[in-house]
Amino acid sequence: MARTIKLAVVAGDGIGPEVVAEGLKVLDVVLAGSEVTVERTAFELGAKRWHETGETLTDDDLAAISTHDAILLGAVGDPTVPSGVLERGLLLKLRFALDHYVNLRPSRLYPGVPTPLANPGDVDFVVVREGTEGPYTGNGGALRVGTPHEIATEVSVNTAFGVERVVRDAFARAQARPRKKLTLVHKHNVLVNAGHLWRRTVEAVAAEFPEITVDYAHVDAVTIYMVTDPARFDVIVTDNLFGDIITDLAAAITGGIGLAASGNVNPSGAFPSMFEPVHGSAPDIAGQSKADPTAAVLSVALMLEHLGLPEQATRISDAVTADIAARDGSPRTTVEIGDALAARVAG
Amino acid sequence: MARTIKLAVVAGDGIGPEVVAEGLKVLDVVLAGSEVTVERTAFELGAKRWHETGETLTDDDLAAISTHDAILLGAVGDPTVPSGVLERGLLLKLRFALDHYVNLRPSRLYPGVPTPLANPGDVDFVVVREGTEGPYTGNGGALRVGTPHEIATEVSVNTAFGVERVVRDAFARAQARPRKKLTLVHKHNVLVNAGHLWRRTVEAVAAEFPEITVDYAHVDAVTIYMVTDPARFDVIVTDNLFGDIITDLAAAITGGIGLAASGNVNPSGAFPSMFEPVHGSAPDIAGQSKADPTAAVLSVALMLEHLGLPEQATRISDAVTADIAARDGSPRTTVEIGDALAARVAG
Ligand SMILES: CC(C)[C@H](C(=O)O)[C@@H](O)C(=O)O
Ligand SMILES: CC(C)[C@H](C(=O)O)[C@@H](O)C(=O)O
Numbered sequence: 001m002a003r004t005i006k007l008a009v010v011a012g013d014g015i016g017p018e019v020v021a022e023g024l025k026v027l028d029v030v031l032a033g034s035e036v037t038v039e040r041t042a043f044e045l046g047a048k049r050w051h052e053t054g055e056t057l058t059d060d061d062l063a064a065i066s067t068h069d070a071i072l073l074g075a076v077g078d079p080t081v082p083s084g085v086l087e088r089g090l091l092l093k094l095r096f097a098l099d100h101y102v103n104l105r106p107s108r109l110y111p112g113v114p115t116p117l118a119n120p121g122d123v124d125f126v127v128v129r130e131g132t133e134g135p136y137t138g139n140g141g142a143l144r145v146g147t148p149h150e151i152a153t154e155v156s157v158n159t160a161f162g163v164e165r166v167v168r169d170a171f172a173r174a175q176a177r178p179r180k181k182l183t184l185v186h187k188h189n190v191l192v193n194a195g196h197l198w199r200r201t202v203e204a205v206a207a208e209f210p211e212i213t214v215d216y217a218h219v220d221a222v223t224i225y226m227v228t229d230p231a232r233f234d235v236i237v238t239d240n241l242f243g244d245i246i247t248d249l250a251a252a253i254t255g256g257i258g259l260a261a262s263g264n265v266n267p268s269g270a271f272p273s274m275f276e277p278v279h280g281s282a283p284d285i286a287g288q289s290k291a292d293p294t295a296a297v298l299s300v301a302l303m304l305e306h307l308g309l310p311e312q313a314t315r316i317s318d319a320v321t322a323d324i325a326a327r328d329g330s331p332r333t334t335v336e337i338g339d340a341l342a343a344r345v346a347g
Numbered sequence: 348m349a350r351t352i353k354l355a356v357v358a359g360d361g362i363g364p365e366v367v368a369e370g371l372k373v374l375d376v377v378l379a380g381s382e383v384t385v386e387r388t389a390f391e392l393g394a395k396r397w398h399e400t401g402e403t404l405t406d407d408d409l410a411a412i413s414t415h416d417a418i419l420l421g422a423v424g425d426p427t428v429p430s431g432v433l434e435r436g437l438l439l440k441l442r443f444a445l446d447h448y449v450n451l452r453p454s455r456l457y458p459g460v461p462t463p464l465a466n467p468g469d470v471d472f473v474v475v476r477e478g479t480e481g482p483y484t485g486n487g488g489a490l491r492v493g494t495p496h497e498i499a500t501e502v503s504v505n506t507a508f509g510v511e512r513v514v515r516d517a518f519a520r521a522q523a524r525p526r527k528k529l530t531l532v533h534k535h536n537v538l539v540n541a542g543h544l545w546r547r548t549v550e551a552v553a554a555e556f557p558e559i560t561v562d563y564a565h566v567d568a569v570t571i572y573m574v575t576d577p578a579r580f581d582v583i584v585t586d587n588l589f590g591d592i593i594t595d596l597a598a599a600i601t602g603g604i605g606l607a608a609s610g611n612v613n614p615s616g617a618f619p620s621m622f623e624p625v626h627g628s629a630p631d632i633a634g635q636s637k638a639d640p641t642a643a644v645l646s647v648a649l650m651l652e653h654l655g656l657p658e659q660a661t662r663i664s665d666a667v668t669a670d671i672a673a674r675d676g677s678p679r680t681t682v683e684i685g686d687a688l689a690a691r692v693a694g
Pocket of ligand 1: 076091278
């Protein structure tokens with residue numbers, strides 16, 4: 001049955017456009033000859049637009065993006081723009097406005113991938129990072145800025161509503177995986193208000209999932225486990241900031257952020273979900289065709305899975321697995337890697 | 348010149364008393380025959396006291412502890428006590444009441460120590476973690492607890508006063524080290540209020556330290572560098588929560604928390620500083636003489652350095668270096684390791 005996917009493309013800054021181009025190339029190949037077609041709309045958002053117009057993401061942009069079925073995003077952030085402007089005004093605004101409460105970050109150590117760990121073991125877990133609350137809400141402020149009496153606050157906001165929906169999603173994901181294990185990551189011995197809300201919520205939802213083994217680790221201890229025994233993890237559920245921190249570490253131990261994909265998911269379908277590599281805009285290597293587009297390509301696979309096209313998603317991740325296994329360390333350009341992945345997907 | 352050090356000993360919970368005993372053993376040996384004597388006072392604080400009396404740290408305890416020159420602490424926390432009670436009521440209360448604004452955590456990869464990293468490089472850095480502000484202040488609260496409308500907040504409080512004094516301390520430490528490098532770790536692209544205060548403060552203080560090379564990394568990126576290139580770090584200055592997280596990771600890559608020492612320092616000397624291993628109370632191995640007391644012994648060395656006894660401090664760290672180089676992986680009890688270190692210090 002013919003189907004058209006309306007895809008909003010936000011290539012963004014730095015290496016964003018380079019890696020997104022390869023993601024789209026692979027997307028075209030995997031859908032070629034199928035009944036699924038993609039209708040793309042490019043959104044010019046990021047540093048260039050901000051410099052020209054002062055705009056990051058207007059209400060009109062948001063309304064236009066919302067009419068799409070999914071969003072593919074490259075990277076946001078540029079050294080010529082004050083820190084925070086694009087991150088909060090564009091990337092986080094998209095995540096919050098489109099209610100992306102499940103920030104999904106799978107970590108898998110592909111066979112043959114170089115890892116900084118001497119004995120990584122069999123690493124295959126997914127972090128379900130809350131995406132619309134915690135210290136990312138933009139609550140807080142500053143007084144007497146620039147004086148010796150300056151005070152600056154950041155408020156982590158956590159609600160039963162927000163915590164419960166993401167915890168429930170994480171349990172459902174654990175239920176669908178063979179090991180059926182869920183680890184809550186927080187710091188409830190210090191952040192007692194938020195921490196106890198998370199803990200009680202996990203305990204309550206656990207009653208509905210009797211097959212799931214549940215455990216808990218403080219975020220500081222998790223960084224230890226990530227380098228000493230990452231194979232212990234199956235599904236991790238955690239808050240927005242802890243999730244940000246531990247998923248970069250997870251990416252590092254599984255071969256680097258060049259391979260780490262993510263989805264900003266609104267499971268209800270009320271808004272389009274957004275798929276993006278975990279890496280940033282990497283201004284130091286932008287424009288040099290040095291970026292590894294694999295994370296962007298794997299983000300396309302996550303997107304296809306989310307859109308109900310698991311067979312196509314698997315073809316892409318199989319192509320990535322095969323390509324990685326064949327890597328011998330000789331350098332390839334962004335386009336060369338994209339071409340190689342596209343060729344493997346084409347079969 | 349004869350000198351008496353008044354030492355408050357808070358052995359605490361779990362493995363705390365076991366490792367503190369070895370720390371004190373080594374302390375006695377290193378001072379034997381010198382003109383420095385130690386007058387110890389043990390403070391019964393922790394789970395047992397709380398169960399018996401409901402007290403964590405009374406005003407009287409605090410007043411008594413304050414009359415000492417330094418504090419040696421084992422570990423705080425016990426599974427029979429609700430999470431947060433001892434951490435906030437005892438450990439953090441000490442850090443805050445005694446204004447321990449410099450939480451000092453050196454990380455050095457001793458030759459011969461097993462590390463989870465395949466190619467760690469030459470790791471030798473120190474994290475200066477802010478100790479009296481940030482998300483640890485206990486600001487925030489909860490409303491409608493236990494209902495579907497619960498809201499829980501945690502407020503990170505940052506002041507120019509608090510940030511400047513710790514940044515200044517970190518610069519001074521960088522100045523005293525050969526590489527003269529300082530890295531600010533924060534997340535100023537999201538936590539813009541606190542992050543920009545930290546950034547502006549580092550920029551301002553940098554002007555007074557023209558020899559220091561200053562750079563910046565987001566906390567998430569730091570977890571990547573810790574496993575891919577930890578040798579890049581010299582002095583790191585960061586907030587209370589980020590410091591908590593990255594120092595556990597730093598400990599893990601340099602041989603584990605069995606080796607990580609720390610000082611909670613009040614540089615003004617208005618209050619006694621407190622020295623403690625980074626590891627917690629480890630209830631799972633408590634009472635089995637399995638804990639490695641090396642971190643407690645190295646905390647004693649940090650204490651001696653702080654008290655103006657650098658020669659004695661070096662004798663201890665040299666003993667640790669030698670002991671570690673001689674380790675062949677065969678298991679030793681807590682007491683055996685303490686005895687071995689004491690014997691090496693005795694020479
Ligand atoms: C760029 C930044 C705002 C973002 C975040 O902190 O979420 C990034 O680090 C990520 O993990 O997607
Ligand atoms: C026990 C806990 C409160 C403490 C902290 O978070 O500071 C510990 O993790 C540490 O790093 O000393």
